[in-house]
Amino acid sequence: ARRSHAQRLREVVEEAVLAEKVGLDVYGVGEHHRADYACSAPAVVLAAVAARTERIRLTSAVTVLSSDDPVRVFQDFATLDGLSNGRAEVMVGRGSFIESFPLFGQSLDDYEGLFADKLELLLKIRASETVTWRGGEHRPPIDGRGVYPRPVQDPLPVWVGSGGNPESVARAGKLGLPLALAIIGGRPADFAPLVQLYKATGRQAGHSEESLRVAVHSHGFVAETDDQAARVFFPSMQRAMNIIGRERRWAPYDRRAFDAARSRHGALFVGSPSTVADKVQRLMTTLGVDRFLLHCPVGTMEAQEVLSSISLFGEKVAPTVKEAFQRPLSPRQS
Amino acid sequence: ARRSHAQRLREVVEEAVLAEKVGLDVYGVGEHHRADYACSAPAVVLAAVAARTERIRLTSAVTVLSSDDPVRVFQDFATLDGLSNGRAEVMVGRGSFIESFPLFGQSLDDYEGLFADKLELLLKIRASETVTWRGGEHRPPIDGRGVYPRPVQDPLPVWVGSGGNPESVARAGKLGLPLALAIIGGRPADFAPLVQLYKATGRQAGHSEESLRVAVHSHGFVAETDDQAARVFFPSMQRAMNIIGRERRWAPYDRRAFDAARSRHGALFVGSPSTVADKVQRLMTTLGVDRFLLHCPVGTMEAQEVLSSISLFGEKVAPTVKEAFQRPLSPRQS
Numbered sequence: 001a002r003r004s005h006a007q008r009l010r011e012v013v014e015e016a017v018l019a020e021k022v023g024l025d026v027y028g029v030g031e032h033h034r035a036d037y038a039c040s041a042p043a044v045v046l047a048a049v050a051a052r053t054e055r056i057r058l059t060s061a062v063t064v065l066s067s068d069d070p071v072r073v074f075q076d077f078a079t080l081d082g083l084s085n086g087r088a089e090v091m092v093g094r095g096s097f098i099e100s101f102p103l104f105g106q107s108l109d110d111y112e113g114l115f116a117d118k119l120e121l122l123l124k125i126r127a128s129e130t131v132t133w134r135g136g137e138h139r140p141p142i143d144g145r146g147v148y149p150r151p152v153q154d155p156l157p158v159w160v161g162s163g164g165n166p167e168s169v170a171r172a173g174k175l176g177l178p179l180a181l182a183i184i185g186g187r188p189a190d191f192a193p194l195v196q197l198y199k200a201t202g203r204q205a206g207h208s209e210e211s212l213r214v215a216v217h218s219h220g221f222v223a224e225t226d227d228q229a230a231r232v233f234f235p236s237m238q239r240a241m242n243i244i245g246r247e248r249r250w251a252p253y254d255r256r257a258f259d260a261a262r263s264r265h266g267a268l269f270v271g272s273p274s275t276v277a278d279k280v281q282r283l284m285t286t287l288g289v290d291r292f293l294l295h296c297p298v299g300t301m302e303a304q305e306v307l308s309s310i311s312l313f314g315e316k317v318a319p320t321v322k323e324a325f326q327r328p329l330s331p332r333q334s
Numbered sequence: 335a336r337r338s339h340a341q342r343l344r345e346v347v348e349e350a351v352l353a354e355k356v357g358l359d360v361y362g363v364g365e366h367h368r369a370d371y372a373c374s375a376p377a378v379v380l381a382a383v384a385a386r387t388e389r390i391r392l393t394s395a396v397t398v399l400s401s402d403d404p405v406r407v408f409q410d411f412a413t414l415d416g417l418s419n420g421r422a423e424v425m426v427g428r429g430s431f432i433e434s435f436p437l438f439g440q441s442l443d444d445y446e447g448l449f450a451d452k453l454e455l456l457l458k459i460r461a462s463e464t465v466t467w468r469g470g471e472h473r474p475p476i477d478g479r480g481v482y483p484r485p486v487q488d489p490l491p492v493w494v495g496s497g498g499n500p501e502s503v504a505r506a507g508k509l510g511l512p513l514a515l516a517i518i519g520g521r522p523a524d525f526a527p528l529v530q531l532y533k534a535t536g537r538q539a540g541h542s543e544e545s546l547r548v549a550v551h552s553h554g555f556v557a558e559t560d561d562q563a564a565r566v567f568f569p570s571m572q573r574a575m576n577i578i579g580r581e582r583r584w585a586p587y588d589r590r591a592f593d594a595a596r597s598r599h600g601a602l603f604v605g606s607p608s609t610v611a612d613k614v615q616r617l618m619t620t621l622g623v624d625r626f627l628l629h630c631p632v633g634t635m636e637a638q639e640v641l642s643s644i645s646l647f648g649e650k651v652a653p654t655v656k657e658a659f660q661r662p663l664s665p666r667q668s
Binding site for chain 2 (some may be wrong): 004006007008032033034035036037038039040041043044045048049050051052062068069070071072075076078079080081082085086102103104105106129136139140141142143144145147148149150151152169219302323
C-alpha cells in the first residue's frame with residue numbers, strides 16, 4: 001500500500017533525527033513535483049528537522065532553482081539557517097525531473113539561461129542585504145530592495161548540484177561554488193575528469209582550494225550482509241526505476257543491472273557496512289571528494305528498513321571512512 | 335539592542351510551544367519583507383513549531399498571496415499540514431505592508447486583480463489534485479498538472495485576511511471562505527456592519543453558516559495588572575507605530591492615543607487578564623466572532639515579557655472567554 005504524502009513527510013523527519021543521533025554530518029531533502037514524491041518544499045521539511053536536532057547540517061538535494069524565485073529560495077533557507085542556528089545549506093540544480101517547469105510556467109527551451117540568471121541573482125542576494133538586479137526575461141528587476149531575514153552563516157552555503165554536465169561543472173568552478181555531483185549510473189571512476197575540470201576552472205578563476213569542495217550523491221542501502229542489503233533494496237529500486245524508465249524510455253530495470261551497479265566499479269552503494277565503507281573510501285580517493293551523501297530510500301521501502309540502513313551508515317560506515325581520511329585528501333594519492 | 339533575525343525566529347518557536355502548553359488553540363506567523371521583521375517565510379517557521387507541538391493549529395497571519403505563487407503557497411502549507419498531521423491553515427491577504435510587490439516584480443496597480451486571480455487559482459489547487467488554469471497577466475497557465483503533496487485536511491483551511499475593506503469582505507463571503515478581520519484601530523464595534531455584509535453575501539451565495547466563520551486579529555498584551563501591561567507594552571508599540579507612521583505620514587503615536595485604544599471601546603487588548611477577557615468577550619458578542627487572535631508582541635519586547643503575556647492569555651483569558659461562550663454564539667444576543 002502506498003503511504004500518504006503526510007506519513008512519508010513525517011518519516012523523513014524521523015530519518016533525519018536518527019541520522020544526527022548516529023553521528024552523521026548532513027541530511028538532505030529533494031524537491032519533486034510528482035505524485036510519487038512527498039516533498040516539493042525542502043525548506044519546510046528541513047525546518048521541522050531543525051526543531052528536533054542540534055548539530056546535523058540541513059540541505060536541499062536539490063532545490064530546482066530554474067523554476068523557483070531566487071528571493072524566495074534565499075528567504076526560505078535564511079529562515080532555516082536562523083531556526084537551526086547556522087546549519088542550513090542550499091543545493092541548487094537545473095532539475096533532473098522537469099515537472100516543475102510547466103507547473104510554474106517556465107519553458108524548457110530556457111533550461112540553461114534560466115539557471116544561469118537565477119543563480120546569479122541568488123548569489124547577489126547572498127552577497128548583500130540590499131539588492132539591485134537588472135531583470136530580464138526570467139525574473140523581474142529589483143531596484144535596491146532589502147531581502148530578509150539575513151542568515152546566521154555569512155555567506156549562506158550554496159552548492160551546485162549537477163548530474164555531470166561539463167558546462168554545469170565548469171560554471172560551479174568559475175563561480176567558486178562547492179560542487180555536488182550526482183553519480184547514479186555508470187562508473188564513478190569515470191567522473192574523475194569532471195572533477196579535474198571543476199578544480200582547474202575554479203583555480204583559473206582565482207578561487208581557493210578551500211572553496212572548491214566536491215560532494216558525491218549516490219543511491220545505496222546498508223544492511224548486515226551484502227545479500228540482505230541487495231534483497232531488501234532491489235524491489236524498491238526496481239519499482240522506482242521502472243516508473244521513471246517508462247517515462248524516459250529506458251530498458252526495464254532488472255536484477256542483472258542492479259548487481260552490476262552494486263559490484264566493485266558500479267554506482268550503487270548497496271551492501272554490508274564494510275562493503276559500503278570500502279566503496280565510499282575508494283570513490284573519495286579516486287575522485288578527490290570531500291563529502292559523500294547516501295541517497296536512501298529510493299522508491300517505497302519499509303520505514304524500519306530505512307532507519308536500520310541509516311543506523312548502520314552512521315555507526316559503522318561513516319566512522320570507518322572518516323578514520324581513513326585523517327590525512328589531507330589528495331586526488332592523486334590512490 | 336536589536337535582536338538578530340535568527341534569534342527572533344527561534345523566540346517565535348518558543349512562543350508557539352508555550353502557546354500550546356498553556357492551552358491556546360491556534361498560533362499565527364506573519365509574512366514581512368522588511369529589516370525590522372524576521373519572518374518572510376511563515377510556513378518554514380511554522381514547520382519548526384509543528385515538530386515541537388502536538389495539538390495547536392498553525393496559520394499564517396497573513397500570507398501575502400498577491401506577490402506569491404499560489405502553487406508554492408499550497409505546497410508549503412500542504413507540507414506543513416502533513417508534518418503537523420492536519421493542523422495547518424493559510425490566511426491569505428492582499429498585504430498591508432507592500433514591500434513584497436516591487437521585490438517580486440508585481441505592480442501595485444494590479445493590487446486588486448492580482449489577489450482575485452491568485453485566490454481563484456489557490457482554491458482550484460485545493461479542490462483538485464490535477465489543475466488546469468487559464469493563466470493571464472498575473473500567472474502563467476497550468477495545463478492539467480498535479481500539485482503535491484496533498485494535505486491531510488481536505489479541504490486545507492484557507493481564511494481571507496482583511497483590514498476591513500468592504501469588497502474584500504464581500505468576496506470572502508461570496509466564496510464561502512472564513513474571514514479574519516484585522517482590527518487594529520478605530521472602534522471594534524464599528525466593524526459590525528462589515529461582519530453583517532460578509533454573512534449576508536455568504537448566505538446569498540448559498541454558503542452554510544458553518545462555513546461563514548469570523549476571526550478577529552488585534553494587538554494586545556496581558557500582564558498581572560492594567561498598569562503593568564500598559565507600562566511594558568507602550569514603548570514597544572510606540573516604537574513600531576512610529577517607524578510605520580513615518581512611512582505612512584501618520585501623526586506621532588503618543589501615550590494619549592495608546593490609552594484611548596486600550597480603554598473600553600478601543601482596538602487594543604492591553605491589560606490584566608480580567609480586563610482583556612472582558613473586552614474580548616464583549617467584542618465576540620458584539621460582532622458575532624468565532625475566534626480571537628491576540629497579536630503580541632508588536633515592536634521589540636523582552637522575550638520574557640512576551641512569554642509571560644502568552645501564559646496569562648492562555649491560562650486566564652482564554653478559559654474565561656470560552657466559558658462565557660458555552661452557548662451557541664449569536665451576534666444579536668448582546
